[in-house]
Amino acid sequence: MSSQDIPEDKHLPSEQGDAHHAGVAVADDPFADPGLPAHKPRIQDIDERAAKRSERTVAMLFTISMLATIGFIAAYVTIPVDKIVFIFPLGKVSALNFALGLTLGAALFCIGAGAVHWARTLMSDVEVADERHPIQASPEVKAKVMQDFADGASESAIGRRPLIRNTMIGALAMLPLSALVIMRDLGPLPQEKLRKTLWAKGKLLINQNTMEPLRPEDVAVGSLTFAMPEGLEEEQHDFQVQIAKAALMIVRIQPEDIKDKKELEWSHDGIVAYSKICTHVGCPISLYEQQTHHVLCPCHQSTFDLSDGARVIFGPAGHALPQLRIGVNKEGFLEALGDFEEPVGPAFWERG
Ligand code: FES
Incomplete structure (x- = not known):
């Protein structure tokens, strides 16, 4: 925009020849409005070749955005929903979600980047002053x-x-x-589905880090181990659904420190297994304080006492974590002695 294009009332104070803004009064009055600094043209304003380069960059970004949108549609149509791929450093991810996210992200980013580059290099950047007007209608x-x-x-x-x-x-x-x-x-709630998990009598407890069956001697006092049921594979299509119900926390407490009688009966030599899913709104619990045997949910700080039936001692969770009854099989591996006896996770699933 040239200075001729600027509306009459929007010219810079210095262009209007206003002595007050031009600096005469400023010198006398330290609180006077200094006005806007003089406009500096950009390289694109004075060099047509630079302007053309910017134009091509903007066009290229918009073209990439178009291609990314075509890629999004192609991915949506061609990639099977259950296809899993390994992407470093994310690990195993859904190929469809990854492709959709990547292409949509690229399409949006390129539109944004193109618009910003266009505005910064080619659109007019002449400063104008626009006085505020009352916003109330007459x-x-x-x-x-x-x-x-x-x-x-x-x-x-x-x-x-x-x-x-x-x-x-x-x-x-x-x-x-x-x-x-x-x-x-949202309803009626599939209560049976939520009530049952993959745990059953004789299912081995698999260490989620090593993917090996756990033995009692693998669980040290003070450690927190995460386990999942034998037979559950990360590759299977419903892995997330199943692990969201069956995820287990294993800790070892000195048997004489266990206050709850049922908890002691359901444990093996001080090893107790509890659902890892918080009974507030279902976050995975991951913090264990070995001196107090408290576990803390990071989402809203619900705290459960694992030495006392995992009762809630702080926070918004409505009830104790469900315990899984465990024992040891003939080969010396920890095994479940049945499923949880109550639904895991948030209490609101039990309504209705
Ligand atoms: S989900 Fe655990 S405290 Fe809210």
Whole structure:
């Protein structure tokens, strides 16, 4: 934009020849408005070749965005939902989610980067001062708006045509029903699905770090071990669904420190197994304080006492963590003696 393009009332104070802004008064008055610094042209403003280069860069970013959008559609259509790939450093991820995220991210990023580059290098960057105006409409404008509204209502004949008015109200009232109907997917709750996990009598406890069956001697006093049921494979399509219910925390406590009688009966030589899923809203619990036998959920700080039936001693969780009854099989491996006897995770699943 050249200085001729700038509206009359938006010219820089210095361009208006205002002595107050131009510095005369500034020198006398330290609190005077110094005005805006003089405009410095960019390389693109004075060199047409640089401007062309910027233009090509912007066009290239927009073109990449178009290609990324085509890639997004192609990925959505061609990649199977259950395909898992290994991506360093993320590990195993869903190929479809990865491709969709990557292409959509690239498409959005390139549009943003192109727009920013365009604005910074080619659009006018001449500083203009625009005085603030009151934002309230004048009484004449308000009166005109009300008159226009009344005229519109009268022209629509909504008062004279009750059939249209009533059916329109009916249509608008019913429209939200479509949003309500899809909430059916939230219930009735599949209680059996949530009540059952993969744990069953005789299932070995697999160390989630080593993927080896756990022996009692592998669990040291003071350590926190995460376990999952034998037979659950990370590659299987419902791994996340199953581990979200079956994830287990194993700790070893001196048997004489276990206060809860049932907990002691369900343990093996001081080794206790509890659901790792917080009973507040289902975060995985991961912090263990070995002196107090407390575990802490990092999400909202619910704290459970693993030496006392995992009862809640602090925080918003509604009830104790479910315990899994465990024993040792003939080969000396830790095994489950059944499934959890209560649903794991947030208490609200038990409603209804
Ligand atoms: S999910 Fe654990 S405290 Fe909220």
